């Protein structure tokens with residue numbers, strides 16, 4: 001979504017793609033859910049229908065109540081912004097969002113942000129060590145939490161648990177949430193931004209749009225996945241699909257995560273509930289073949305790619321594929337600003353996307369609590385430039401250089417097996433870990 005007239009954000013094609021993913025992975029939850037919790041509460045909220053002629057309906061409208069958007073709303077309230085001046089708008093109900101099947105590794109810094117707003121503790125598994133290896137090479141390396149002086153290198157959590165906890169925090173704080181309500185576009189005007197919403201708003205016009213909502217500042221937190229997004233200035237399709245599932249093995253090692261570089265992309269196993277959450281990145285054609293395998297054949301293929309250090313893989317849940325790319329670049333205008341995946345979508349190697357997004361919202365909340373003004377948005381972009389650029393560069397380097405079809409390796413006439421991947425990858429991972437502490 002950009003602040004231009006008649007702009008249509010991620011359209012129905014993307015809805016269909018996402019729904020398809022959701023359905024594949026969640027056959028047990030196919031019924032259309034009821035609107036519950038925060039959205040039920042706020043649908044009755046009189047702040048939703050402000051007096052005609054009021055200059056703005058809200059000081060801050062947050063488009064997208066994913067983890068980044070809701071964390072921002074909660075931090076703003078915590079920092080003293082009147083909850084009645086904040087509105088969250090999301091195309092999905094909280095219940096629908098809570099069914100997202102992703103597992104996310106959160107950094108120590110992200111845990112601290114969630115703690116600040118009361119959305120922690122969450123159900124999670126601590127990572128104490130990360131084992132880095134390369135398929136076809138003997139080298140391996142272990143990163144240990146003691147090197148970084150943190151209680152854990154990361155916390156393995158479920159997307160659904162994060163949004164459920166943040167949804168409850170926002171509801172308790174009395175923050176209005178319009179959901180399900182899709183933002184169709186926004187138009188910046190002198191002194192405010194008008195958002196066009198679709199949904200069941202009374203007075204919807206011919207194309208289904210409801211009455212515009214006016215806010216002094218609009219935060220774009222509508223995130224989404226690489227293949228659903230408009231192009232930004234830094235865009236690269238890695239030609240990889242991340243295949244996710246939960247797996248079990250016969251000899252798990254508690255609290256140890258694995259990052260293994262293969263010819264086609266990284267394969268990560270994150271410890272979770274006695275088993276592992278798998279993120280296996282492979283070329284799209286291979287990923288399609290892997291998705292089509294039955295459980296036994298899939299477990300055998302995984303064993304071949306990962307090796308035997310966790311014994312035999314014994315169980316796997318339904319698999320899902322996510323196309324991967326980098327899509328980043330500063331966006332926004334005088335009165336609009338982007339955070340989280342709406343600002344930068346990364347390759348999931350090293351699990352940095354939401355961690356970076358939470359650092360965005362932590363800084364933005366501090367600034368907007370001083371005043372919901374264009375000047376604060378200007379400061380925000382300046383303050384976030386370095387961290388964003390470094391995180392993009394490190395994850396992009398890992399995703400590109402350590403895949404066998406990297407043009408750099410072709411240029412140098414190298415095959416991945418011939419270069420030391422483990423040492424540099426360990427260094428980059430450790431650097432990201434240190435960044436994640438903040």
Ligand SMILES: Cc1cc2nc3c(=O)[nH]c(=O)nc-3n(C[C@H](O)[C@H](O)[C@H](O)COP(=O)(O)OP(=O)(O)OC[C@H]3O[C@@H](n4cnc5c(N)ncnc54)[C@H](O)[C@@H]3O)c2cc1C
Nearest residue numbers: 064066067068091105183222223224340341351353354355
């Ligand atoms: C396979 C995989 C593994 C990952 N692993 C990790 C990890 O280990 N650690 C980590 O930190 N990150 C990880 N990530 C990245 C992480 O999932 C994202 O960075 C994070 O979800 C971004 O949060 P967000 O709130 O910005 O956006 P989203 O989670 O995409 O939420 C956006 C919200 O906006 C709503 N929305 C969209 N369009 C509209 C509209 N027009 N109107 C109204 N609402 C709208 C959506 O319904 C949604 O609720 C991973 C990603 C993938 C794909």
